[in-house]
Every structure is written in structure tokens, then in C-alpha cells.
Amino acid sequence: MNKKKPLKLDQIKDFLFSRGLTVIKKKKIIFLNKDLRSLYLTILCSIGIIMFSFVLPVILEFKNNTILASKEIENNSKSNFEKVLDGEALQKSSEIDEGLNLKNLFDDVFKFDDLPSDTVRLSASTIEQLFKETDYNLKDVRKTKLVKPVRLSLLPNEMKMIESTEKRKNLFIQIILPLIIEENNRIKLNRKKLFSILNKNHNSNAEKKWLNEKFKQYGVLNKDLSTLKVRMDTVPVSLAIAQAAKETGWGTSRFALEGNALFGQWTWSGEGIKPADADHNATHKVMKFKILKSSIRAYQRNLNTHSGYKEFRMARAALRDNRRNLDGLILATYLNKYAETGTEYVKIIKQIIKQNNLTDFDKV
Template sequence: MKRKVSYRDKLLELANIYDVREIKEYVKSKKNLTVGQIELILRKNKIVIPKDYKSSFIKDNFLKPYSKAKSDLAELKEETIKDKNRLIRKVGNFREDTARRLNYAVKTFWRTLGTAGINFLNILPKLGKTIYSFLGNSFTDVFNGIYNQQLDPKKAKNVIVGIVAVVVIATVAFNGKNYFGNIETDKTVEIKKPENKKKLKKPEIKEEVKKPELKKEIKPKVEAKKKKDVNEVILPNLNLKTETVLNLFKDVEYDLGKVRSQKLVKPIYFTQFPRDLDALQSTKLKKETFIKIVLPLIVAENEKILADRKKLKIVSGKKYTTDLEKQWIRQKLLEYKVKKGDLNELLIRMDVIPTSIALAQAAKESGWGTSRFALEGNAIFGQWTWSGQGIAPLDRDSNKKHKILKFPILRASVKAYQNNLNTHKSYLKFREKRSILREKNKKIVGLELTDTLNNYAQTGSEYTDTLNQIIKQNRLLDFELVRLVNSAKEIELSS
């Protein structure tokens, strides 16, 4: 009887044929090589392993076709589910469109009917007076004729019937004319409405185009980058001097007094602090310059978070979501470090950081924009890192290896700070208290939340007391409701 040769034996036989010493030595020393190890040694010696060594009748004729059929069936099932979802979406959209059109048709019908009724009622008093005077005069003349025997009674009867018939026909014709005339007037008004809207929109577009007066004035001093969607001024990464910055603020009429009263700030984004900011002798001017630089960055990032929050509410409320919407949600779940696809937790984390808190922490951590970390690494909030690029503190203990996280531009530092408060487990109480304020439809104000940030610094409650003092002394609560110029004002209410 012929002995069945295993795949391993075939490989050993192949090694024998090609006289592979390494394998022979392993066999002599009675060490068991695995199939993978033998294959690796053969390939290292540039020996081609025949394909038919591993092939078998069952595998080629049954297993492969079965696995292929299984994968085809899975693809078919997936395509069927996709087609089904598409069909459901189409049916849903058709149903909504039909309901919308039907409602519009019913409203139009009742509006037209109401207009016709009102017109008819308006005509009645005038028509009654006309008919009354006409009939009164006619009957007076007829009866005077009968009384004076100047008119035959039969003829008088015919005359009266004729007069009544003429009056009725005239009334119906007059009313019908008014009714159809009003319908045509309504149609004309409806057709003209979109034209009026277009005309109204044009001045707005012109205003938006004309507005970048900032950029025209800034160009002689510092080049500004232009974005199509928003009128922004982004100052490039230059070694700016404080004098240049102050002149820029003067040119664009950037005044904190106006910002406090109007609750609007211009989107001017600096990429770094001026190197000689600490040289300013006036502490008040130094603080104001710092706030003017940091405030637009904080407001811009908060508005971005609010836009994402609004989108999340809309998408999560839908029955069916598109592939792009699903991809967006997955991206946000990763960004906010939410596990198990919990959209409620994502909504809690995706929220603004009060402007007063952000400004106070930025001032405290960066020394009002004059610290070494702020000037060399755009690190406004003093975030620590053990792995990323950073700046080592000069007074760091020898047994510690932390660094202060470094950023390419100031706005990146603001974004990282907000993400830190919205995701790190140390600030869970901050997020919970903020969520409670949202549910009660209360304003998210800095002084309400500072006590939850005792984990931000090693000094604990002493740190939060310092934040409260900075907020009150510098009237930072005035900036809580500040928005960017041209941004829409939105109020969020909990359902």
C-alpha cells in the first residue's frame, strides 16, 4: 500500500534534492522544524516551492468554490440592504414632498376662497344701495303710472319682472368678474415674489464684498490672507513688534469698549504673540493687547463647536442618515474620544468653553502672553506632554520628564485646550455641570464653572480662586456673549 506523503515531508525531500545544509543540520540534531520555518529557509536559498505541493482535490474542487459563493452571497446581501435603504429613503422623501405639496395646495385653496368671500362681502353694501335706489325709483314710476292710469297693469307686471331679472344677472356677472380678477391678481403677486427676493439679496452680497476694508488698510503694513467664505484677517508668522500690532488695531478701529457694548469682534487671527509685549510699561495696555489677540481665536473655535453641535442634533434626529453623515459622526466620536458610539455623551462633550474662563486661564498660564512657552511655542494654556513636541521647563525636577506642549500657531493651542476640557476624565465634573446648565436653559457663564477646574493645576482650589479673581478684576464676563462679525446669532433651548 502506498504511504501518503505529508506536505512537510515533501519540503524536506526538496531540501535534500537541493542539498540545503541548514535543514540537514537541523534534521541531524533531531530538532523539529515547523512547516513555516522550512519554507522560509528554502526561500532564503532561492528554491521555488512547487504550487501543487499544497493543492488537494477537495480544496480546489469544493472548498474554493464554496468560499467564493459565500463571499458573493454576502456581497449580494449587502447590496440588497443598500438598495432597500435607498428605496426607503426615496419613499420617505416622496411622502414628505407629497404632504408638503398637498398642504400648500389646501392653504392656497382656502386663501383664494377667503379672498373671494371677503370681496363678495365688500361688494354687498354698495350693491344693496344701488339695487335699492334703482328698484325704489322704478317702482315709484311704475305705480305712479298705474295710479294715473297712464300704464296698463299687465304691462307694468312684465316691466317689474324684467327689471328684477336684469338686476339679478348684473349682480352675478359683476361678482364673478371681481372673483376671477382677484384670483389673477393673487397669481401675479405669487409669481413676482421670488423676483423681489432676488433683488433684496443683491445688496447683501455687495455689502459683504465691500466690507473687507480691514484688508485694504492692513496691506501696507502686513500681508493678509483672504478666505472666500468669511471676511477674516490672518496675520502671518512674522516676528511682530508690539508697536505694529497696536497700529494695526488703531487702523481697523479694534476697541474693547465697542466689543463689550456691541458684543461683536472682528475676525483678526494672529499666529503668534509680539516678542516685545512684555516691554509695554502700561499693565492695562498689555492686558488689553493680550485680550484683543486671544479673544477672536476663542470665539471662532466656540462658534465652530456650536455649528457642529447643531449639525449633530439634526443628524441624530433623522430616521435615515447618508454615508457622508455617518462618516462625519464617526470622525466626531474619535475627535471627542467617545466610546461605543454614544451620541448622548458626544452631545455633552461637544459644547463651548465659556469665553471668560478661556481668557482667564490663557492669561494665568501664559503670563498675559509674555511667558517663554507662549513666545517660543505658542503655548497659551500650559498643557503638559510626555510624548509630543514640547519645551522643557527650566525649573523641572531631574526625576520628571514632562514638557509644555508646543504648537505651530496660536489657534491650534486654543483648539487643543478646548478638546482637553471636553474629553479628559479630570474635567468630568466641568462637563456634567455645563450639561445641567444646558438642560435648565441657563447661560453657560465662567463663574458658574470655575470651581470644577481644580484639577487643572497642582494648587487645586487656590488655582480656581485665582481664575475667579482674574475674571472679576478684568471684567471678562462682558465677553461671554461676544460673536464674530457677520456670524448668525443662535439661542439653544433644551427640549
């Protein structure tokens, strides 16, 4: 009996193919299916991540707005005012102006760093000519209490070469005076808005949002309105000019000319200029700024928030409560912690104010 030869695989394939059928290896199908599943899974995950990254900020923003809309920022301003009218004495809380949140403190100062670098440094002679053509002189300012809205971003490099001390001082004051007043006016407008909000029992969503921004800007903890009221205030022009004059040698220091640093503020992180006489192990630098205006804003924010100047702020608030003008000579007394020399520093600042009649500019 003859045994039939087993059919080869190729013969079976040919036979099935002639009848319109195809043979595919099972392993290949398994691997192919696995690859397709992995591909589909990867695509779905990618789509999910992309959707999540777009949707999450919208959800968070909606959540914040919902919380903001539902939460009332209460204040006792109106009830306190009524108590005063009734002759009741108000107790001042020891917790006012306590604590500091540094997270967003100088955000609006650092924003100046993002400005285009197209600032031109004018020469001293060009600036003097500009002031002459615009009839801007300190004699008229002292008399009229009005200042020209001249905004210069940099000091002239020739400050050191101006031989006349009086001429150098006048030029320095003329440059920084409008900038100081502009920053004070910005604070005054914010303070006016704050008092408008304080006179209400409830606030709108826009007012709540504005308040939350100011709480961050002034490092206020627990959304304390009393602390915000104390911190959000101006610095006397005479005091600001005197401190800038002392810290920069009337605009001649390396820190002022290279880093637009008018007030000698220190930094332990970020950009700065290392003092030439600093100890070898010293890690601090003098903060540098892109323009003079940002230096002035940082200085005001420093006085308005740092724990070392709480007495300064309390004294300023007392002057406000007694309906007295902010006096640079009085408030200078409370800046003994501004420099390592302490009370000696205060004496020098007061001397600069008196010798140069800087209080003439406090009402400009």
C-alpha cells in the same frame, strides 16, 4: 584487424553542424531553464504585490462604505422628547461621558504643524497700529458684542516690555479673543449639525461618516451619541481668557512666546518645552504649537475629553438642560484638577474673571 579510432566530440559537432544540427550541453539547458523560471516567478510576484497594494485600499474602502451604509446609528432623541412632553422623568445613565479613545483625539490639532512656515511675528507697535486702523478696541466689543475677525498667529516678543499692565492686558485679550470665538463658533456649527442628526430616526451615509469622524475626534467609545453631545460644546470665553492669562502671565511667559502655548498643557511625548524649574527626573514638557489657534483648539479638546474635567462637562450640560447661558464663573468651580494647587487655582481664575470683567465677552 584494425580498430577504428573513436570520433572526437569536435568531429561529431562538425559533422552535425554540416547538416544543420547543433549540440547543446544538457546541464546548461537545465540551469538556463531554472534561471528563466526564477525570473518569471520574480516578475509575477512583483506584479502581484504591486496589484495587491493598489487593490487592497480600494477593497477596504468599499468594505467600510458597505458596512457604514448597512449599519444604522440609532438614537432615542425623538422618543425621549415625547416622554418629556408626556411628563415622564428620564433617567440619566452613569455611563455617559465614560472612557476615552486617544488614537485620533488631536489629529486636527497636529494638522496645523503641516502648514507652511511662513508665519511672520509682528511687533507690538505694528499690532496696535493694525487694531487702530481697523477700529478694533475692547470698549466697543463690550458694548456691541461684536469682534473684528483679526487672526494673529503669534504673540509679539515685546509683551514683557510693555510697562503699562492695563495696556499689556488689553493687547493680550485683543489678540486671543477672536481666535477663541472662532474656535467656539466652529464647535457651535458642529453641535448644530449634531442636533439635526439627533432629531432623525435614521441617518444618511454622509451623516454616518461625519458622526464617525466626530466620535474619533472626541474620543467617544462605542459610538455613544449622548457622550458626544456632552463633549461637543463650547468653553466660555471669559474662562478661556482667564486661564490663558494665568498660565502665560498675560502673554509674557517663555512657553507662550517660544511655543505658542497659552494653557500650559503637559506632554510626555512629542515636542515640548522643558520647564526651567522642573525636577531633574521630570519627564514632562509643556506642549508647543505652531500657531496660537492650535493651542486654543487643543485646550478646548482637553477640557471636552479628559476624565479630570468630567464634572466641568456635566455642570455645563446641566446649564444647557436648564436653558441657562454658560457662565465662566460657575464652570470655573469644576476646574480644580487643572493645576496642582486645586481650589486655590480656581479662586485665582475667578478673581481674574471678576477683576477684568471678562464675562463681558461671553456673549460676543
